[in-house]
Amino acid sequence: xTRYVIIGTGVAAIAAAEAIRAYEQSGDLTLVGDDPFGYxxxxxxxxxxxxxxxxxxxxxxxxxxYQKLNLRYHHVHATRILPAEKQVELDSGMRLPxxxxxxxxxxxxxxLNIPGVDLKxxxxxxxxxxxxxxxxxxKRGRAAIVTGGGITALELAEGLAARGMRVxxxxxxxxxxxxxxxxxxxxxIESLLAQEGITLHHKSEISEILGRNGKINAxxxxxxxxxxxxxxxYAIGIAPRVGLARESGLDCERGILVNELMQTSQPDIYxxxxxxxxxxxxxxxxxxxxxxxxxxxxxxxxxxxxxGHAKAYHKPPVxxxxxxxxxxxTIIGAVGNQNDPDLLGVARGDSETWRQMxxxxxxxxxxxxxxxxxxxxxxHILGAVVMGDQKLSGMLQSIVRQKTDISPIRAQLLASNxxxxxxxxxxxxxxxxxx
Amino acid sequence: MASLLNHLFQKERTHRTSLxxxxxxxxxxxxxxxxxxxxxxxxxxDVRHHAWQGQPVVHSHxxxxxxxxxxxxxxxxxxxxxNLFSEAGK
Numbered sequence: 001x002t003r004y005v006i007i008g009t010g011v012a013a014i015a016a017a018e019a020i021r022a023y024e025q026s027g028d029l030t031l032v033g034d035d036p037f038g039y040x041x042x043x044x045x046x047x048x049x050x051x052x053x054x055x056x057x058x059x060x061x062x063x064x065x066y067q068k069l070n071l072r073y074h075h076v077h078a079t080r081i082l083p084a085e086k087q088v089e090l091d092s093g094m095r096l097p098x099x100x101x102x103x104x105x106x107x108x109x110x111x112l113n114i115p116g117v118d119l120k121x122x123x124x125x126x127x128x129x130x131x132x133x134x135x136x137x138x139k140r141g142r143a144a145i146v147t148g149g150g151i152t153a154l155e156l157a158e159g160l161a162a163r164g165m166r167v168x169x170x171x172x173x174x175x176x177x178x179x180x181x182x183x184x185x186x187x188x189i190e191s192l193l194a195q196e197g198i199t200l201h202h203k204s205e206i207s208e209i210l211g212r213n214g215k216i217n218a219x220x221x222x223x224x225x226x227x228x229x230x231x232x233x234y235a236i237g238i239a240p241r242v243g244l245a246r247e248s249g250l251d252c253e254r255g256i257l258v259n260e261l262m263q264t265s266q267p268d269i270y271x272x273x274x275x276x277x278x279x280x281x282x283x284x285x286x287x288x289x290x291x292x293x294x295x296x297x298x299x300x301x302x303x304x305x306x307x308g309h310a311k312a313y314h315k316p317p318v319x320x321x322x323x324x325x326x327x328x329x330t331i332i333g334a335v336g337n338q339n340d341p342d343l344l345g346v347a348r349g350d351s352e353t354w355r356q357m358x359x360x361x362x363x364x365x366x367x368x369x370x371x372x373x374x375x376x377x378x379x380h381i382l383g384a385v386v387m388g389d390q391k392l393s394g395m396l397q398s399i400v401r402q403k404t405d406i407s408p409i410r411a412q413l414l415a416s417n418x419x420x421x422x423x424x425x426x427x428x429x430x431x432x433x434x435x
Numbered sequence: 436m437a438s439l440l441n442h443l444f445q446k447e448r449t450h451r452t453s454l455x456x457x458x459x460x461x462x463x464x465x466x467x468x469x470x471x472x473x474x475x476x477x478x479x480x481d482v483r484h485h486a487w488q489g490q491p492v493v494h495s496h497x498x499x500x501x502x503x504x505x506x507x508x509x510x511x512x513x514x515x516x517x518n519l520f521s522e523a524g525k
Contacts, residue, residue: 043469044467390510
């Protein structure tokens, strides 16, 4: 009987467990995880912060779902992998033998490295425990400082504003999320933030967190200004949790390097999700994501390979749908290439593939909040940002992922003031009707 | 009394019509399993589970009220017409 061990309890691990059970009912399946809350929706924390969800709803699995998987769960920390002995050592001292091992340890928030970061009232948003302490500190009418970039920083700002705090968002960059959004898109988000009463401080940097009696009471900015603060929340990026893999001799760069079978440099050890650095055929590089669906897809693919049914994972153009200040945004494929001084590497809800901007011409259309930006290559659309009205996002997802030849409409799309949404919709209707 | 019964039957007829004409269909690639859909379902259908499975919400209690579709922050859910044989479905 094959012994499967999965280290991790996130979506990549759960998708892998489901796939192992779909392909092999009799194998011995063990899950090892040190997250105190097990499997829950990490992206759902944003809505828990705003009060749209209660904590109980963050858990997608019920007891019966775990029972169906017929697995053993060790709620402990895995301290070492011994590839030669094919064992995983747990902090309880126990050694778990495996035939096939999946590492799905995810990623963790990067720490803020400025004086005063250990004061009470300074928060990151890595886990449910962080969200709980943040909410316990978020008092109506008090001042909150948010710093960092990408989706998580904005979710922090929105969540704290929804709890009645007076929020100041301190950004190093001249505009929000410059690595992925263009100037107009950043402008739309920033005007919505202003409508929510959130004050933005561009080109600003926190040099020191000041406190009294061990608790934050202000922040000092690099330009000498001070802002009163009852709380500070930051999101400056994440780092894959590669320690276990690196110490075990697996090949790692920023994440664990895997081939198209999701295999690491050790043939019986696989990796998936935020911890895996996966080959991206479009850019020819191994890249990181921190996105729910790619993690699910990778866990699924790894598990199928672990059960001996070869399934190559060809990283598709990555997309994510998110809601920023009440506005739904879909980001597909490669859309930007600027550095973002507010982020150190990848952030949650982010992908390195989005910043691999190829040789493209940009076509854009729409007004105010409903906006469409296309990255038009020689024959294909290589990336898109759909802001507001989402009617075209499903279609664009297909066009980018399937590498649909758009040569017949390329010139039309690139004409000045072209109604690009209508051109695309008509083109897609013709394409799908012919099929 | 007659008008009350008429009203009740009309409501039931409307409900049944909407049930045969449409269903809530998820795009699982967009879903992050946050649970807002299930949390807001007035009849406590676990819509999120359907989204995970990629299955339409075919459930005898579903009112097709649209609450889950409207509340989903990621555009996972949409109404899909199912009655292919009625005039309205053409």
